[in-house]
Amino acid sequence: MKYTDEQLKLSLEKGFINYQTAAHDSLKPQLLTNRIAGGENVLTTLLEDLQVCQSFFFSVAFITESGLATLKAILHDLHLKGVSGKILTSTFLEFNNPKVFKELLKIPNLEVRLTSLKGFHAKGYMFEHAHNYSMIVGSSNLTANALKVNYEWNIRLTSNENGELIRHFLHQFEDVWNAAAPLSQDWIADYEIRYKETKEQQKLISVLEPREDFATDSMVRAIEIKPNKMQTRALENLAVMRNQYQRALVVSATGTGKTYLSAFDVRAAAPRRMLFIVHREQILKQAKADFMRVLGAHDEQFGFLTGTEKNTGAKYVFATIQTLSKMETLRKIPKDHFDYVIVDEVHRAGADSYKRVINYLTPEFLLGMTATPERTDNWNIFKLFDYNVAYEIRLQEALEEDLLSTFHYFGVTDITLNGRLLDEEVSFNELVSDLRIDHIIEKITYYGYAGDRVRGLMFCSRKEEAHELSKELNKRGFKTKALTGEDAMEVRLQTVDELENGELEYIITVDIFNEGIDIPAVNQVVMLRQTQSSIIFIQQLGRGLRKHPTKEFVTIIDFIGNYKNNYLIPMALSGDSSLNKDTIRRSVSDTSYIKGASTVLFEQVAKEQIYRSINTARIDHFKNLKEFYLTLENRLGRQPELYDFVEHNSVDPATLLENFKHYDQFLSKLTEQPVLYTEQEDGMLSFISQELLNGKRRHELLLLQILNSSDSITIEEFQSLVDSLGLAFDKKTILSAIEVLQLNFFTAAIRKKYAHTPLIQVNSSTVEMSLSLRRALENDLFKKRYNDVIRTGLRKSEIYDSERELTLYEKYTRKDVARLLNWDQDESSTMYGYKLKHNTCPIFVTYHKSDEIDANIAYGDEFIDDAHFKWFTRSNRKISSNEIQKLLTGYQRGDEFHFFIKKDNDEGKDFYYLGKVDILMDSIKQEFMTDKVGQPTPVVTMTMKLEQPVEFNLYHYLTQA
The missing domain is CATH 3.40.50.300 (P-loop containing nucleotide triphosphate hydrolases)
Structure with a gap:
């Protein structure tokens, strides 16, 4: 999108004159720093700009292999899209190792030149977009530490193509670029000689100190x-x-x-x-x-x-x-x-x-x-x-404490055979075909390794595969050896020695090196097998995480096919055990949980395969739930409560109970012991477990918690308490919470499901616990479970914005939205794509429509950019239709329009909340769609402006096919 002069002026005013100015977040000047506590780093913004640019220009004095590694996956994706770039660097102080120049030559969409300009110390990154430029200038060179760890200051600016600053930067870049030498194999050979001579001279003039690494036992x-x-x-x-x-x-x-x-x-x-x-x-x-x-x-x-x-x-x-x-x-x-x-x-x-x-x-x-x-x-x-x-x-803390080697994990795409990615049905011949072996060589060469020679471990799925791969790789000039459980310990130890001494480049194995053996010099781990267990995944990744003087980092290359268990990869890397699909998705798109200079990067196709696995897998299958339950029970030495799952970062309790009325029903299936509750006790426990445990609104939980220790509370007293806690507050919210606890909000079918048993009763303006609940709390087991749900729901509510009824980028069902917008009834069954009621209008969009959907409802909803959305009303509507006029009248009188979206129907019933929207009135148009018999059907379209641009990772998750 081409930004208007007015938008750019507002962004500059916000950055340089008045921070309270309302401006587009992605345009405003930004100070980029590396802040571990907040999960912020320069690399994140650099990758975001790269992902959406049409070309790029870097001017950096220093480049390290580890710094270049952080960009390799996205440069691969840009190459597939036809996007290329230029890097201008130098030999200033002979800092750049000759090997990094060899790595630069491997990247086909990258042109590199070397300037001999004396004292060249520039650090600037420029990105060309369709109608504008963005640039990052400051203290960060292209090193992993500068982009993720070091205390750095960088400024990011946006300009239209005619901006003087951008033009000046481009002229400066071009002047130095035109006088610089192109990177070539011959240039690298000459530089290697100079580099070695310089390092030898530095050694001669340095002050020699006693070295403790010559120490004897004494x-x-x-x-x-x-x-x-x-x-x-x-x-x-x-x-x-x-x-x-x-x-x-x-x-x-x-x-x-x-x-x-x-x-x-x-x-x-x-x-x-x-x-x-x-x-x-x-x-x-x-x-x-x-x-x-x-x-x-x-x-x-x-x-x-x-x-x-x-x-x-x-x-x-x-x-x-x-x-x-x-x-x-x-x-x-x-x-x-x-x-x-x-x-x-x-x-x-x-x-x-x-x-x-x-x-x-x-x-x-x-x-x-x-x-x-x-x-x-x-x-x-x-x-x-x-x-x-x-x-x-665990892994994340160890990385933060700098106890382990930096690693760069690359989730790469496995081969496509006959139009399909490798999957569980793959044959042995396909695993060791020439096509796959060539693909493996291409990836391990492109993503590389740290140090003077590769010392790699390859994990594959079958013993015969290990032997055949070794044979075929050796034919192609590699030095490898296969090891399996059939090999004697003496053979294993000898083979490890050969790897460490440089006689071998790779050991190819199945599972025998998962644990219990140290090869600290390993600088590349290759995973050629589908992930079946998070434990084994971390064990294999861990083979390369010991520090060693010969390596700056370890490269992890994970070949990702069309495997149903791909969802285990982000779970293992992030340490997430919630089994919450949305949390796992976020671990793919946002990998800021990886601390230190380490990175987790996925090629785009591999990323889509993981998303597909998350969407289609039965992650909350009872077998998985049972496994996590037993793990926690073992850890605690007692039966866990729901709160324990939150406290110990285990399964999300809401996920645990997705297919169960309440916790005791889950335990009943686990232990094969019957649930011993009355119908009313079962109904009330089901109600709080299904409706309140998710913590999406705190008010109902707080009211129940208060009534645990007080016979009654007036509505005014509860209002004052809610206000004092800084929660979203108006009388409608208080009354809505009361209606929910009385079951008045729900349909007749849902009230029947909960045994028609309210938890509270209201006498005049006083709220009391219902008689049914009082009696139920005399049952010790019911009381224990009841209080556990309240405590857990309040803990889960901490992730939600307490000052707003809806939290940006969290997920909600239609029923959640009706409740949180204080509707007096659950009308989710008739809400469809939108509904105007009680001065609010929630809008729900499924962004990627199924290919099988009827043409007359296959709306062309689309993002124009990260802050604007073209929206289609229901079909067979004209601007003059009562429904559309009612909608526009409601907007003009100040009704709140809330926007919700999900990528596709595979995500289930939940939608991401993108905030309130404004309708751009001059964008409203009468258009026509073609129905299933080819006839034109009227529809109204309009552009909605979001209250703030969608955050980058979510925007690209939603919009990428």
């Missing part, structure tokens, strides 16, 4: 190792727990330093003897080295208990479970021989070998450590440790 004892932030907090909790309990569990993401943490606590506890248990022998030597660094103890104080060594008399013993669990070994060890026992990867403790050891030994303190306490076999690790969780840090 020197190690003199080096002080300090705990990081996570370890410090965990140690404080462990100190308390050691004084109170005999057992404790630490849940800590892979790569966050669990072994060092346990060593620090052993140092603090100063046990007489310590035992450290692992499940694989190759881990023991590294664990011992870590303990030596922390404890500063002598070699003779450390011993191994393995198949070849039996040094149980040492002060610090490191044992494999395979050797320790043998009865002939255990019998030789007194039960209280060790007073501090540590079990690494303790999620394995459900095995008989672990049970035997743990049941036999009687230490003063038992510490368990794991990254994945949730188990697919439902074995309860928390119970083993008496539900004492000393500390828990």
